[in-house]
Amino acid sequence: MSELNSFVVKNARLILADRMIECGYVAVENGVIAEIGEGAGPGQGFDLGGDLLLPGLVELHTDHLEAHVMPRPKVYWDVVAAVVSYDAQIATSGITTVLDSLRVWRDEIAEDAGCQAAEFADAIDHARRNSLLRIDHFIHLRCEVPTAGVVEDTAALIGRPEVRLLSLMDHTPGQRQFRDPVKLRDYYRGKSGGMTDAQLDALFERRLENHAQYSAENYGGLVDLAARHRAPLASHDDTTAQHVQDAIRDQVAVAEFPTTMEAAIALHEAGIKVMMGAPNLVRGGSHSGNIATGDLAHTGALDVLSSDYVPSSLLLAALRLPDLVDNYDLPAAIRTVSKTPAEVIGLNDRGEIAVGKRADLILVHRAGDAAAVRSVWSGGRRVA
Ligand SMILES: [Fe+2]
Numbered sequence: 001m002s003e004l005n006s007f008v009v010k011n012a013r014l015i016l017a018d019r020m021i022e023c024g025y026v027a028v029e030n031g032v033i034a035e036i037g038e039g040a041g042p043g044q045g046f047d048l049g050g051d052l053l054l055p056g057l058v059e060l061h062t063d064h065l066e067a068h069v070m071p072r073p074k075v076y077w078d079v080v081a082a083v084v085s086y087d088a089q090i091a092t093s094g095i096t097t098v099l100d101s102l103r104v105w106r107d108e109i110a111e112d113a114g115c116q117a118a119e120f121a122d123a124i125d126h127a128r129r130n131s132l133l134r135i136d137h138f139i140h141l142r143c144e145v146p147t148a149g150v151v152e153d154t155a156a157l158i159g160r161p162e163v164r165l166l167s168l169m170d171h172t173p174g175q176r177q178f179r180d181p182v183k184l185r186d187y188y189r190g191k192s193g194g195m196t197d198a199q200l201d202a203l204f205e206r207r208l209e210n211h212a213q214y215s216a217e218n219y220g221g222l223v224d225l226a227a228r229h230r231a232p233l234a235s236h237d238d239t240t241a242q243h244v245q246d247a248i249r250d251q252v253a254v255a256e257f258p259t260t261m262e263a264a265i266a267l268h269e270a271g272i273k274v275m276m277g278a279p280n281l282v283r284g285g286s287h288s289g290n291i292a293t294g295d296l297a298h299t300g301a302l303d304v305l306s307s308d309y310v311p312s313s314l315l316l317a318a319l320r321l322p323d324l325v326d327n328y329d330l331p332a333a334i335r336t337v338s339k340t341p342a343e344v345i346g347l348n349d350r351g352e353i354a355v356g357k358r359a360d361l362i363l364v365h366r367a368g369d370a371a372a373v374r375s376v377w378s379g380g381r382r383v384a
Pocket residue numbers: 169171177236237
C-alpha cells in the first residue's frame with residue numbers, strides 16, 4: 001500500500017472536540033495534523049464533497065475477534081487470517097484505535113472461542129510485525145475474577161507493551177450483569193448452541209463454588225498486578241453501592257456497563273468514566289435486561305460508548321445520540337467515542353481533530369438515520 005502521510009483534505013464538515021466547522025479543511029504533514037481552518041485551505045487538496053470528517057474512533061471493549069476465529073459453532077478459522085479480516089471490519093467501522101478484548105478465563109464451555117488470550121495476542125502481534133494491519137491495536141485483558149488460574153494467566157500476559165487495560169469481571173449467576181439468573185440461562189442457551197437444563201444446572205453450581213473459592217483472593221491479586229504494571233483498571237457490570245465503593249478504592253479508570261442507574265451516576269460523580277454499550281443505544285435497551293444507555297445519557301452520566309459485539313454500532317450510536325438526548329450535541333457525542341476513551345487509557349496523541357494530534361481521520365457520509373464510512377486514515381496513511 002502506498003504511503004500518503006502529507007496531504008490536504010477540504011470541503012468537509014469538521015467535528016472538532018468542542019465545536020463544528022461547517023466547511024473546512026485539514027492539512028496533514030508526516031501523519032500529524034498540521035493545520036485546521038475554515039474555507040478552502042492551502043494548495044490543491046482532496047475535495048470531500050461536504051461529508052463529515054471525524055476523528056478516528058477509539059474502541060476500548062470489543063470481543064468481536066472471537067466471531068472471526070469461530071465463524072460457526074465449533075468451527076475454528078486460522079487465527080492470523082481471522083485477525084486480518086477482523087482488523088478490516090474494525091477499520092471500515094471507523095475505528096482507528098482498538099483494544100482487542102481478550103478473555104482471561106479458563107471456561108467450562110468447550111465450544112467457546114474465548115479463553116485463548118495468549119494465542120490471540122500472539123496472532124495480533126504477528127499481524128502487526130508483518131504489516132498486515134490497517135489500524136492501531138492494543139490489548140484489553142478481560143479477567144474473570146472467580147476462576148482458577150486467572151491471576152497467573154494475567155501475570156503471564158500483562159508485561160506485553162500493548163496491554164492498555166485490565167477489567168475485573170464476575171459473571172457468577174446472581175451477580176452483576178446476571179443478577180437475574182434466568183437471563184444468564186437464556187444467554188447460554190442461545191450462545192452455546194443449546195445446553196440442556198441439567199448441563200446449565202451443573203455449570204451454575206460450579207460457578208457458585210468458584211465464586212466462593214476464588215473471588216476475594218483473585219480480586220486482590222489482579223488489582224495488585226495492574227498497579228505494579230501501571231495498567232489502567234476497568235470495573236465491569238457494577239450494580240451495588242459496594243461495587244461503586246470498590247471501584248473508587250481501587251482507582252478504577254472506567255466502569256464498563258454499570259447495570260443500575262444508581263451505580264452509574266455514583267461512578268460518574270466520583271470521576272470514573274462510565275462506559276455503556278452502543279448496541280444498547282441503537283437497539284433502545286439492554287439485552288441483559290439492565291439499564292438503557294439512552295436513559296443514562298439523559299442524566300449526563302454517559303462518558304464513553306463501546307461497540308461491544310457490533311463494530312459498526314459505535315459510529316451509528318454516536319451520530320444518533322444528539323437526536324435522542326438533548327444534552328449531547330454532535331461534538332459531545334463524538335467525544336464519547338474518541339477523545340474520552342483515548343484519555344482513559346493515556347493515549348493523549350489522538351482522539352480529536354486538533355493540531356499536533358495523529359492524523360487518525362474518518363470520512364462519513366450520512367443519509368437520514370444511516371451512515372457509511374467512506375475513507376479512513378490511520379496516522380495519515382489511507383487504510384480504507
Ligand atoms: Fe458482563
